[in-house]
Amino acid sequence: MNEVTRLLKTHRSIRKFTEQPVSDEMIHEIITCGQAAATSSNIQAVSVIRIRNPATRKQLAALSGDQGYVTRAGAFLVFCADLARPRFACEMQGGDFAQGMTEQFLIATVDVALAAQNCVVAAESLGLGICYIGGIRNHPQAVADLLRLPEDVYPVFGLCLGFPAQNPQTKPRLPLSVVFQEEYYPAHQDQQAIEAYDQQMRNYYQTRTGGNKNSSWSQEICSLIGKESRPHMRGFLARRGFSMR
Amino acid sequence: MNEVTRLLKTHRSIRKFTEQPVSDEMIHEIITCGQAAATSSNIQAVSVIRIRNPATRKQLAALSGDQGYVTRAGAFLVFCADLARPRFACEMQGGDFAQGMTEQFLIATVDVALAAQNCVVAAESLGLGICYIGGIRNHPQAVADLLRLPEDVYPVFGLCLGFPAQNPQTKPRLPLSVVFQEEYYPAHQDQQAIEAYDQQMRNYYQTRTGGNKNSSWSQEICSLIGKESRPHMRGFLARRGFSMR
Numbered sequence: 001m002n003e004v005t006r007l008l009k010t011h012r013s014i015r016k017f018t019e020q021p022v023s024d025e026m027i028h029e030i031i032t033c034g035q036a037a038a039t040s041s042n043i044q045a046v047s048v049i050r051i052r053n054p055a056t057r058k059q060l061a062a063l064s065g066d067q068g069y070v071t072r073a074g075a076f077l078v079f080c081a082d083l084a085r086p087r088f089a090c091e092m093q094g095g096d097f098a099q100g101m102t103e104q105f106l107i108a109t110v111d112v113a114l115a116a117q118n119c120v121v122a123a124e125s126l127g128l129g130i131c132y133i134g135g136i137r138n139h140p141q142a143v144a145d146l147l148r149l150p151e152d153v154y155p156v157f158g159l160c161l162g163f164p165a166q167n168p169q170t171k172p173r174l175p176l177s178v179v180f181q182e183e184y185y186p187a188h189q190d191q192q193a194i195e196a197y198d199q200q201m202r203n204y205y206q207t208r209t210g211g212n213k214n215s216s217w218s219q220e221i222c223s224l225i226g227k228e229s230r231p232h233m234r235g236f237l238a239r240r241g242f243s244m245r
Numbered sequence: 246m247n248e249v250t251r252l253l254k255t256h257r258s259i260r261k262f263t264e265q266p267v268s269d270e271m272i273h274e275i276i277t278c279g280q281a282a283a284t285s286s287n288i289q290a291v292s293v294i295r296i297r298n299p300a301t302r303k304q305l306a307a308l309s310g311d312q313g314y315v316t317r318a319g320a321f322l323v324f325c326a327d328l329a330r331p332r333f334a335c336e337m338q339g340g341d342f343a344q345g346m347t348e349q350f351l352i353a354t355v356d357v358a359l360a361a362q363n364c365v366v367a368a369e370s371l372g373l374g375i376c377y378i379g380g381i382r383n384h385p386q387a388v389a390d391l392l393r394l395p396e397d398v399y400p401v402f403g404l405c406l407g408f409p410a411q412n413p414q415t416k417p418r419l420p421l422s423v424v425f426q427e428e429y430y431p432a433h434q435d436q437q438a439i440e441a442y443d444q445q446m447r448n449y450y451q452t453r454t455g456g457n458k459n460s461s462w463s464q465e466i467c468s469l470i471g472k473e474s475r476p477h478m479r480g481f482l483a484r485r486g487f488s489m490r
Contacts, residue, residue, distance in 0.1 A: 001274065004249055004370035008278040008363050029246065031425045033253040035418040037362060038377045041469050042446075042462070044419050049426045056428065080430070085423070086470050088434040089463040095471035102482065102489070103382065103475035109351060110401065113358030117282060118253050121366055125249035132283045137348065148429040156355065173280040174289050178330070180276045181294045183301065184393040185325070189333040217287065218334040224286050225331050226340035230348035234490055237347065244347070244489045245479055 007125055012170045014129025015069045017162030022074035026126060030161075033122035034115035045108035046115045047082040049147055050075060056146060063142050064135030064158065074128070074162030078136065078143070079116045081108035083241070084152040099152070100243035112156045123161050133158030140236045152241040168208075172200050174217075194218065252370055257415045259374025260314045262407030267319035271371060275406070278367035279360035290353035291360045292327040294392055295320060301391060308387050309380030309403065319373070319407030323381065323388070324361045326353035328397040328486070344397070345488035357401045368406050378403030385481045397486040413453075417445050419462075439463065 001009075031048055039045070051057055054071070060078075061070035070076055083104060087097040098104075120130050136143045136158045143155045173179075178193050198216035205213040237244070246254075276293055284290070296302055299316070305323075306315035315321055328349060332342040343349075365375050381388050381403045388400045418424075423438050443461035450458040482489065 002370055004252065005274060005278050005367050007249065008367055009281045011281050011283070013283065028421060028425070029250060031421060033250050035421070035424060036254045036256050036415070038256070038258065038365070038375075040377075040379050041465070042416060043466060043469065044424065047424055047426065047430065049428070049430060051428060053428055083470070085434060085439075086466045088436075089439060090467040090471050092436065092439070092463050093467040093471075095467035097470055098473050101474050101476065102479040104470060106354060106382075106401075106478065107379070107474075109354055110358045113355045114362045117359045117362035118366070120283070121363070122250050122253055125247055130283075132285075134285050134352070137351075148432070150430060153430060156351075170281070171287060176273060176276060176280070179280060179289065179292055180273070181292065183294070183296060183298055185292065185294060185395060185398060187393075189330060191333075191337065194330075194334060194337070218337050220286070221288060221331045222335040222338040222340035224288065225328070225342055225349060226335050226338075228343045229346050229352075231346065231490075233351065234347040245476075 008121065010170060011124060012168050013131040014162070014164045014166060015131050016164070016166040017069065017073050017129065018165045020074065020163040022128065022161055027075055030119045030122045030126070034119035037114040037118040039111050039114070040107040043086050043107060043111065045082050045086060045111045047080045047085070047153065049078045049080065051078065059146060060136065060143065060158065063139040064133050065138055067133060067135055069131060069160050070133060070158065073160035077159045077161070078147060079112050079156050079159060080149060080153050081112045081156050082153045083108055084150050087152055099241050100245045102244045105237070105242045105244060109156060116157070116159060119159070127163065128161050129164035131160040133160060137230055137233060140233070144240070154237060154240045154242060172197070172204055253366065255415060256369060257413050258376040259407070259409045259411060260376050261409070261411040262314065262318050262374065263410045265319065265408045267373065267406055272320055275364045275367045275371070279364035282359040282363040284356050284359070285352040288331055288352060288356065290327050290331060290356045292325045292330070292398065294323045294325065296323065304391060305381065305388065305403065308384040309378050310383055312378060312380055314376060314405050315378060315403065318405035322404045322406070323392060324357050324401050324404060325394060325398050326357045326401050328353055329395050332397055344486050345490045347489045350482070350487045350489060354401060361402070361404060364404065372408065373406050374409035376405040378405060382475055382478060385478070389485070399482060399485045399487060417442070417449055
């Protein structure tokens, strides 16, 4: 273990922030760290938009499921998968962009996530707390309109950053033996390990909510994937140019 | 700038490794750091498989476009987007998995990339070099067969890790002003900045190849996205259970 791995292992989402502003210098340093992440064939299919306007922040918070910290965080960024810039570069060369490939959707989405995670690590190393906002995909068309995103660009997630005004514990994860394998994917899921984790998460929820939340990991996951999640995403992406062919 | 941001900003892919093995302890520490990354609603849709078997490594190298470092790296990991485990948890609760949602494909893919980038930062902090291998998507069905991946699991990318036997320079990135915006996506692409970057990349390629590669960023991108990329991905994913509805 070193200072970096200690930092990585103590990550937890922060949803309460102090009034202390996040300087431009800090944000630029964070984005520069994001850009340094690996990118597929150097395509750099990432654009980051910082929203300062309080009215826009309020709209984004409402569109993301009334997450007030979207308004109150020291800084709010939207990470976009951006094939419009590569397309422009291609057309500068007289080429025709092969739009709508599933592989390109995948590449752009992975590029965004790698860059964002570097930003997060940088931010946390600078004393900031963060919270990813997947909720911007609740109403992605409205978000795209607000940010004037062109064709071939889609908002993947938001990111709240700010100086923490809370100090929550880290959330337990599945045991290493469940997520990490040698040579092959296991022939059977390890039900015993999952049940032990369920109990651990039940205790975690009980402690964190003062006894109000009585649920396990499996129960939470079931309510998440036991129903259609954001069924508008397919059509939204297709209209953006990500038609998944 | 601090030690962490310095580490992040000096990333470059490593493709030549010393013979020094990567210990189990190190790999476990790296994966634990990966697990600590944010995950959408704690779904943890990630499985990592370490391949040691030299014959399997050789096959994977061949399937990834004859990238010899897949065979020679101190360790080789395959990062999989895994909805089979959440599905199992859901079924443990008597629920029915709503298979094939585009949103769930997106969530699992982002989860994998966030975890992997944490692994990369951890690995580099421990003195290792890394190289992402998107080439495992050249023949993803063969990779899935080799690793015995079940339905609802797909291999996103591989990762070579090892002690570096080379010290390449970092690759220049697009200027911050091109990838980072305030309030809105810009109405026009910044052609001037892209042309300046093209020139910078041309110099970089010339220097790195001793004058053999005369190309720019736009030219490279055009040859990448000016043709259909991995057109098999759509069908492959659908057969895995990721039907993108």
